[in-house]
Amino acid sequence: MSRLNDQNASAATDMVAALETLKGCPADAGHFLIKSGFSPDQAAADFVESYAGVPATPRGGTEPAVLYQQRNQPDLLFGLYGCERRIRGWLPALAGCRMTKTAPSLAPVSPIHVKSDHQRWDQIDLGGLPFPQITTRDAGPYITMGFVMAGEAGQNLALSAHRMLVLGPDLLGISMLTSRHLRHMAQRAGEQGESLPISINIGVPPAVAIASATGTAHLPSRLDKLSLAGALAKAPIAISQGPDDGAFYLSRSAIVLHGELLADTTTEAIAPAPPGVTMPEFLGYDGHAGAPLQLIKLNSISQRPNAMMQAVVGPGREQSAILGLGGALSLALGLDEGLLAENAFDLRFSYAGGGMLLLFVALKDGHTTPLEPLARQMIDICPFVKTVVFVDQDVDLSSEEDMLWAMTTRANLAQDCHPVQGFAPMRMDPSQGDAWAKQKGYTPTRCYVDATVPPSCRSAASRSFV
Known part of the structure; x- marks a missing residue:
């Protein structure tokens, strides 16, 4: 010793x-x-x-x-x-x-x-x-x-x-x-x-x-x-x-x-x-x-x-930084290595979701895996995740403003926000509670946002200074 x-x-x-x-x-x-x-x-x-x-x-x-x-x-x-x-x-x-x-x-x-x-x-x-x-x-x-x-x-x-x-x-x-x-x-x-x-x-x-x-x-x-x-x-x-x-x-x-x-x-x-x-x-x-x-x-x-x-x-x-780094580490260790290597460029949890509810994922150019099953696997590993936002690898996950830019100019949220069904609500999030659901008239669910550029549109949606 x-x-x-x-x-x-x-x-x-x-x-x-x-x-x-x-x-x-x-x-x-x-x-x-x-x-x-x-x-x-x-x-x-x-x-x-x-x-x-x-x-x-x-x-x-x-x-x-x-x-x-x-x-x-x-x-x-x-x-x-x-x-x-x-x-x-x-x-x-x-x-x-x-x-x-x-x-x-x-x-x-x-x-x-x-x-x-x-x-x-x-x-x-x-x-x-x-x-x-x-x-x-x-x-x-x-x-x-x-x-x-x-x-x-x-x-x-x-x-x-x-x-x-x-x-x-x-x-x-x-x-x-x-x-x-x-x-x-x-x-x-x-x-x-x-x-x-x-x-x-x-x-x-x-x-x-x-x-x-x-x-x-x-x-x-x-x-x-x-x-x-x-x-x-x-x-x-x-x-x-x-x-x-x-x-x-x-x-x-x-x-x-x-x-x-x-x-x-x-x-x-x-x-x-x-x-x-x-x-x-x-x-x-x-x-x-x-x-x-x-x-x-x-x-x-x-x-x-x-x-x-x-x-x-x-x-x-x-608290959000500790939980977020631990969560991103859990995902990077827990996802299938082939799936991770082929699709995910980087992962980060946002402070806004307490380091657990809001996940940012930068996808590799040329990724092929459909987003719904990818989001589902990520929620399986980190069950507190409420929203997964997928972006291209030219977006800086550490910049909340850059993420909002991608969501604003590379997504139409009415069509590009998709439910991921089958997960129980979390009581620590007020918007997933019974009273909220009753007032709003819907059942809370998880979701993912596709804020990526379609392959055929990349030349028209490339950043001017990157």
């Missing part, structure tokens, strides 16, 4: 190293601010009011990384991932590369076991950490950038981000979708009458944040999420054994909560919060308190020296 060496840390494998790259960085690539005099709740409110972008607010542009200094607690960091270009620049495998070209060639880089520099707290008290309550409607303070890890490798590894409600000094409630691998592992443990040992990692390496946003079910057999993170970083991710032979954790996480995922549950709608409401979701609307939260019991807390607490406000450019 090697010893953790900060001199070998890169922006891809260490959040602190990534933050250092923003100091003195040009404003158009994102920047770094330090503010003081804000409580955790006030810091969240200030970030929303001053910096958060679409879909949290109508504000365009990148989000800066803002460090809110705290008294007697770790400082609170918002906005680190508020720029897709910034994140790509930290990840050697993605910097300056098209996702469709990079993903199929990613080779796994296994994690390394190291002796961590984490310091164990004398007492277990979540009150010692600056968890913000994002809105007054929330049930309480939430962990919003907690990456839960169970197992170590392969099918025995779960690594995913979840929102977790702070219920007491050593107790959390976690929200998990039914499709999550972590939930399946917890169910198997519960069936054997056992709890599931886990670590909750806060302030993780950027490569881990993106890899964790991919879908486990569609990863090729050569990759799990830790070896995928290593592939993105082109360097191994450091992991360590938890205290008292507990669950493994990410050695370069700023703060780690060590504990067990129990079979017991609790409600998320806790008075005086409005019934049925949780903290804002990734699309910019309040969440729904539906399924019970599963309980997590902590047995220790550890942190690196001078640790920072990372958080997000729920929706916004930061």
Whole structure:
């Protein structure tokens, strides 16, 4: 076992190293601010009011990384991932590369076991950490950038981000979708009458944040999420054994909560919060308190020296960038390699859809696959996708204006917007709800937009300056 060496840390494998790259960085690539005099709740409110972008607010542009200094607690960091270009620049495998070209060639880089520099707290008290309550409607303070890890490798590894409600000094409630691998592992443990040992990692390496946003079910057999993170970083991710032979954790996480995922549950709608409401979701609307939260019991807390607490406000450019890069990576890894190579020039999820609902696809010149089955396969892999917009490869997917230009001048939406039937509506999107359908008089469905130039019209529709 090697010893953790900060001199070998890169922006891809260490959040602190990534933050250092923003100091003195040009404003158009994102920047770094330090503010003081804000409580955790006030810091969240200030970030929303001053910096958060679409879909949290109508504000365009990148989000800066803002460090809110705290008294007697770790400082609170918002906005680190508020720029897709910034994140790509930290990840050697993605910097300056098209996702469709990079993903199929990613080779796994296994994690390394190291002796961590984490310091164990004398007492277990979540009150010692600056968890913000994002809105007054929330049930309480939430962990919003907690990456839960169970197992170590392969099918025995779960690594995913979840929102977790702070219920007491050593107790959390976690929200998990039914499709999550972590939930399946917890169910198997519960069936054997056992709890599931886990670590909750806060302030993780950027490569881990993106890899964790991919879908486990569609990863090729050569990759799990830790070896995928290593592939993105082109360097191994450091992991360590938890205290008292507990669950493994990410050695370069700023703060780690060590504990067990129990079979017991609790409600998320806790008075005086409005019934049925949780903290804002990734699309910019309040969440729904539906399924019970599963309980997590902590047995220790550890942190690196001078640790920072990372958080997000729920929706916004930061959350959208993480989800969008993870989703595009999932598609590029999950689609049939021949289908991908023959048809897709590049893939990108728009901030406007929270990084999940609105997918841009640039098609290769001379592609032959019909668009409806291609869109359907993409929705099968990324089931939150609502709209797929197909364009030609001369359109810049990273420019929302260029996408609108293509949709305006290379499509007649009344004819070129086509339904993709057979997918269940998503309740997080208001326009897919029952009340919306009743008022509008139609059944919500997914769709794709053909904003490509017909082959016979290409000479008349070529760009003047490209």
